[in-house]
Amino acid sequence: MTITIQTDRGPLELPHGSTVAQALAILLNEPSDTDAMATALNGQFVPRREREQVLLNEGDTLLCFAAITGG
Amino acid sequence: MTATADTTNTPWQLGDVTLHSRFLLGTAQYPSPQVLQEAIEASGAQVLTLGLKRTLAVPGGGDNGFVEIIRRCAQAQGAHLLPNTAGCRSAREAITLAHMARELLNTHWIKLEVVGDEQTLQPDPIELIEAARQLVSDGFEVLPYCTDDLVTCLRLVDAGCRVLMPWGAPIGSGLGLLNPWALRTLRARLPHTTLIVDAGLGAPSHATAAMELGMDAVLLNSAVSQSGDPVRMARAFRHAIEGGRAGFEAGLMPTCDVAVATTPVGGQPFVLI
Numbered sequence: 539m540t541i542t543i544q545t546d547r548g549p550l551e552l553p554h555g556s557t558v559a560q561a562l563a564i565l566l567n568e569p570s571d572t573d574a575m576a577t578a579l580n581g582q583f584v585p586r587r588e589r590e591q592v593l594l595n596e597g598d599t600l601l602c603f604a605a606i607t608g609g
Numbered sequence: 610m611t612a613t614a615d616t617t618n619t620p621w622q623l624g625d626v627t628l629h630s631r632f633l634l635g636t637a638q639y640p641s642p643q644v645l646q647e648a649i650e651a652s653g654a655q656v657l658t659l660g661l662k663r664t665l666a667v668p669g670g671g672d673n674g675f676v677e678i679i680r681r682c683a684q685a686q687g688a689h690l691l692p693n694t695a696g697c698r699s700a701r702e703a704i705t706l707a708h709m710a711r712e713l714l715n716t717h718w719i720k721l722e723v724v725g726d727e728q729t730l731q732p733d734p735i736e737l738i739e740a741a742r743q744l745v746s747d748g749f750e751v752l753p754y755c756t757d758d759l760v761t762c763l764r765l766v767d768a769g770c771r772v773l774m775p776w777g778a779p780i781g782s783g784l785g786l787l788n789p790w791a792l793r794t795l796r797a798r799l800p801h802t803t804l805i806v807d808a809g810l811g812a813p814s815h816a817t818a819a820m821e822l823g824m825d826a827v828l829l830n831s832a833v834s835q836s837g838d839p840v841r842m843a844r845a846f847r848h849a850i851e852g853g854r855a856g857f858e859a860g861l862m863p864t865c866d867v868a869v870a871t872t873p874v875g876g877q878p879f880v881l882i
């Protein structure tokens with residue numbers, strides 16, 4: 539059984555019971571990139587320490603943010 | 610040479626931190642990482658602003674080394690990073706972004722931006738105050754980007770903000786101080802609140818004027834990054850800010866609507882008294 543979540547790289551199909559950390563492992567090119575990204579699930583911040591525990595559900599939106607230049 | 614050793618400014622407090630430079634510099638829209646680095650060094654700034662972005666949305670959406678330069682400059686110059694919540698339109702968005710910034714950049718400082726109008730990028734006071742209240746209770750040092758409206762500023766202080774960043778003019782406009790009276794009023798009514806003029810400055814003279822009003826510091830970006838020579842302009846603003854502050858501390862002379870003779874000639878030189 540699978541679920542589909544929405545990401546900036548399009549829909550992502552995952553096994554039921556997948557976590558934020560497992561989704562990030564697929565989305566990011568390098569494992570080290572996970573420390574350079576902050577995550578939000580359905581608009582709510584997911585701290586780095588909780589990514590292994592937070593489960594994803596059908597239709598969730600997972601977004602990744604990085605630091606950029608700014609004024 | 611560090612900014613601290615190279616400045617004539619008297620120390621001031623930003624939150625719990627003592628700074629010497631009163632120049633907060635934005636890091637966006639520079640022509641290259643090298644120019645940004647040189648502009649930061651020339652500015653002597655001890656606070657550098659950053660933003661957050663969904664970089665996965667853009668293929669190859671990296672920053673071309675700008676953020677690494679900022680981090681290195683900050684370390685070398687003893688500067689602090691100040692992330693912003695640019696792009697947010699609601700308190701909820703800004704709160705989420707602030708928490709992400711704290712995790713990414715390891716700072717509890719946040720430049721709180723909540724835009725309420727697309728044309729002027731004027732802050733939304735309702736959402737701003739709501740976000741400020743929540744973030745202060747979450748342990749942030751909140752630096753809200755606000756207008757110069759006195760009542761909004763009072764409410765932000767009520768929400769727990771120790772620092773306010775009223776605009777001089779709309780972001781990126783370069784128009785300078787549109788309402789010096791309002792800023793002077795803020796200074797008079799909030800003598801114990803740190804006031805940083807943020808946005809709208811276009812020329813070094815604008816920064817001098819802000820400092821002469823008794824503002825504690827200025828934050829700017831476009832006036833430097835969009836200059837023909839950002840490094841030279843950063844240096845110009847540095848001197849302008851230091852000059853304005855020195856003038857404020859020295860005390861400006863009282864103004865007068867009529868002429869007051871300065872040379873003590875004792876009347877007209879060829880007229881017998």
